[in-house]
Amino acid sequence: MDDLVQSRDGSPSEADNALIYPLARAGERPERRIPRAPEAGLARSLERRRLQAYIGMLIVDMLVLNASFAGCALIYLGGTGSAAAVQDGLLPGHLLLPIYLTIALFNGSYSRSCLVDWVCASKKAILALVVSGFVLNFLAFFAKMNEQFSRLIFLVAFVTTGVLFVVFRIALARFLISRWGPTAVNTLVIGAGGPPFRLYHAYHVDAHEHALRPDVGDPVALDRLAKYLRNMDRVIVSCPSETRHAWAEVLKGSGIQGEIVDRLTYEIGALGVEHHDGAGMSSLRVSIGHLGMRARGTKRLFDLGLTIPALIVLSPLLALCAVLIKLEDGGPILFRQRRMGRGNRFFDIYKFRSMREADEDGERSASRDDERITRIGRFMRRTSIDELPQLINVLLGDMSLVGPRPHALGSQAGSKLFWQVDRKYWQRHSLRPGITGLAQVRGLRGATDTERDLSERLGADLEYLRQWSIWQDILILFATVRVLVHDRAF
Template sequence: MNQFDPKRYYASKAREQTPGAQTEDGRPALGPVARQVAQQYSRETMSPVMVSGVMRLVELAVPLITGVLLYIFYVGVSTHLFWHYTIVILAGSVLMVILCEFTDCYQMPALRNPTGYLGRILFAWSGTFAALSLTGFFLKISGEFSRFWFGAWYVAGFAALVVLRIVVAQLMRRWARNGTIERRAVIVGGGTNAEHLIRSIEQQPYNDIRICGIFDDRDNRRSPPVVAGYPKLGNIAELVEFARIARIDMLIVSLPMSAEARVLSLLSKLWVLPVDIRLSAHSNHLRFRPRAYSYIGSVPMLDIFDRPINDWDSVAKRLFDIVFSLIGIILFSPVMLATAIAIKLDSKGPVLFRQKRHGFNNEAIEVLKFRSMYAEQCDPTAKNAVTRGDPRVTRVGRFIRKTSIDELPQFFNALFGSLSLVGPRPHAVAAQAHNMLYEEVVDGYFARHRVKPGVTGWAQINGWRGEVDTDEKIRKRTEYDLYYIENWSLWFDLKILLLTPIRLMNTENAY
C-alpha cells in the first residue's frame, strides 16, 4: 500500500474547521484534513539509523558464516589450527565492517545504490585480506593456513557481500515506496521561507524526508493555505495535538533566526513533544562553524532539541525492561500471590485495579495495581487523591500502599511495553492538585511524557512520592522527571532500580 501524500490530498481544502475549535476535554480539535493526515501517519516507521545499524550486524555475519562454512567443508574441524582459523575469520569479519564504516558504505545513499559503492566495498574487503596476510607473514604462521581456503573465502565472501547489498537495495526501494523507512517532518511557519525550505529539501538526492504538512499561527493573508503544494493543517496548538496522533520524527522551524521572539515563543510550546526540533538555517546570512549544523542532504539545520532515548538507546532500554521485569516477576511472585489472597479475603471485588494514566507522548495507557480500596469506592480517574486515613482504603490496602506492594503488578506493564521499569511515574489522566489539573499547575508538564513512564523513577527515590496535596509537590516531581530525561543512561536506570527498595523504606508520604 502506498504511503499517504498530503501534497496531493485536498490541497485546496487546507482547513475546513473553525479556528479555535476544541474537543470535549478542552484540547485543540484538528480539522478533517489534518486528522486524516495524522491518522495516515500513525504507523511506526523504521529509523534510517536503525536500518544502518542492523546492516552492520548482518554484514558482520555474512563473511563470518562464509568463512566458517568453507572451513568446515574444506579444512575440517579436526585440524589442530581450529582456534587460529576461528580468530582469523572473526578478525576478518570485524575488520571488514570497520573499513566499510570508514568508507561511508553504511550511509543511506550507499545502501540504496550498491553499484555506485561497489569499488569501496571491494577496497574494504581487499584491505581486510591484505591486513590478514601481512599479520600472518610477520607472525610466521601464514604457511600453516590453507591457501585454497583463504582464496575461496576472498571470492565467496565478496560475492556474498555483493548479493546482500543488491537484496538490501531492493528492500530499501520497497520500504521507501510504502513509507516503511523515512523521516517524517512537519514544517513550522509558512510563507516564502517555508517554500524555499521545502524546495531545497525536495531537491536533495536520496532524500528520506517526507513532509507531512505545515503549521502556522498566522492567518491566510500572511501565511498562504498552501505552500509548495503542501497544505497548512492548523496552528501551533493544533500541531501539538497532531503530533500526539501522527508518528512524527522532526519539526523544522522555517522562521529566520532574526525573528528571535517568535522563534522562542514557538519553541516554548513545542519542546514538550518527543521529536527532534530543528531550526532551518538555509536562508540565513549568518553562518556558524560547520560542526554547529546537522544536514538534510546539503540543507543546514541548527539542532534545538533531540528526541530523548531514541534509536539504539531505546532498544537497550527495552531489553533492560524485559530482563529486569522477568527477574522482578520471579522474585516477587510469592509476595504477589499472598497479596492477591489477602485482598480477596479482606473485601469483595477484583484483585487487580486498572487505571487510565498518561503514557508516552501523552497517550492514555492502562496501568495495573493491586486493588487497595473498597470496590464500590474506587476512583479510576484519581480526581480525589487518597489522603491520610482515607475511609475508602481497606485494611490490606493501607499496608500494600504504604509498602508499595500495590505497584508490583506493573512489572507486567513493563514486560509488555506500556511502561518502562524506570521513568517518570505515570499520573492518572484527571489527576488534580487543588482542583487544578497538573498541566495547569506546571508549565511544560507534558514534557515528562517525552519518554515512556516508569514503575519507579528519579523523583520517587528522592522523596517525591505519595500524595500530591500542594502545587510544590507536582512541580518538584516534574523537575526531577525532566532531570532524568535529560541525563538518561542505562547506568542511571540501574542506579534508580537498585536504590528503589532502600528508599521505599521511607513511608512518610505513602498512605
C-alpha cells in the first residue's frame, strides 16, 4: 500500500484530514481506505496540543479578569481618580484571581471536555467565578476590607468577566472543533473479525488488510501495530471471542485507553465491570441507584414540605369535590387502582372518581366523548383536580410530587401493552412515580393512541432520571401550573 501523504512537519497533509473523520456524517462521504501507517502514525498527536490549549485558556482567563477590573475602574473613575483610587478599584481583581484559579483548576474548568463543549466549559467557569466571588467577599468582611472596594466597579467588572469567559469559550470550542474534530481525541477502530462497528470521527482500519496481529510472541508484528497506535488517545477493537484475550494483552501494553467491542454488554446495558479476585471471576454491572441517600432524603423532605401545607390549604376544595361527586350519583368518592411504583412494586393510587364505571386495569383509555365520564368528573379531569387525592399517596411515600407518571397495568399504546413497546419501559420505575413529570409539562399526556405516544413519554421519563436535581423538580412544578388545563384531558 502507498504510505500516507505527509506534510513538511511529518504530519498528515490537509488533503488527508478527511481520513481522520471518515464518517463525519452518515451518507455524507463514502468511507475511504486508510493507507499503511508511517513511522509518525496515522494522526498528529493531540496530547501536547491539548496541554497548550489548557495553558492558553488559563492565560486568557487571567488577562480577561484583570482587564475587566482595570477597564471598569478606569472608566468609572475617569480622569478624576487618583492613582491610589484606581489601585483600589483594581484590588478586588487582584484578590479574586488566585481564588478563581484555585477553584477552576479543581472543578475541571481546564479539562478535555471543556475544550470542545462550550456549554460545559462556560458552566464550570461561571461556577468557579461565582464561588470565588462569594469567598472573596466573605474573607473581606472578616478582614474589614469591604470599605476599600467599590461595589459598582466590582459588580460591573464581575459580570463583564463572566460574559467574556463565555464568549471566549464559544470561540475556542468552534476553532478547536474545526481543527481537531468534535471530540479533541484521536480514536482508532480496528476491525479484526468481530461484529461490524463504525464510530463517527475516528480512524477505521481492517486488521486483515493492514496485516495487524495481536501476537505477543512476534516483536515485528507488535512494532507494526504500534505504528497504528502511535499518537492515538483511544483504540477500539472488534474481534471474535477467541482472540479477545490476545488483543487485550496487546492493548494493556500500549499505554493508551484500549477497548474490546462486545455485543452482549450493549444488549444487557452493562454500566461497568466488577472484578472479584476471591472468586476468580468478573461480573457486569447492569444497574445502579439513580439517587444516593442524600438526594433521596432531599427529595423526600421537599415532597413533605409542600404536600402537608397543600393538603391543609386545599382541604375546602377537596371537601367540595367529595360532596359534588356524592350528590351526582351517590357512588364512591375516591377511585382506587393498582399501579406499578418504585422498584416495580404495586401500590394503590387514589383519584377522585370521575367515571360511572370503574376500569380496574385501565385497558380502555378515556376518549373525548366518553359516556362513562360524569358531569363533575369531566370538569375535574379537564382541570386536573381529579389528581389531587394523590397528595395522600405522596404523604404515604408511594409517590413523589415529581417523577414518571404511574401507569395502569392494562394500559396500551396502539395494540400493545406499554412494556411490549420498548424494553426500556421498566427502567422508569427506579424512582417513585410522580403526580406530575417532565413528560406531562411537555404536553405528553392523555390517551396513547399510537406506540409513538408511549415512546415519547418514555424518552422524557428516562431523561428525567438521568438529569435529576431538586432544581429540576422545582422547575417542573412551576411548569405544571401552565398545563393544569389542557385539551388532552377527557
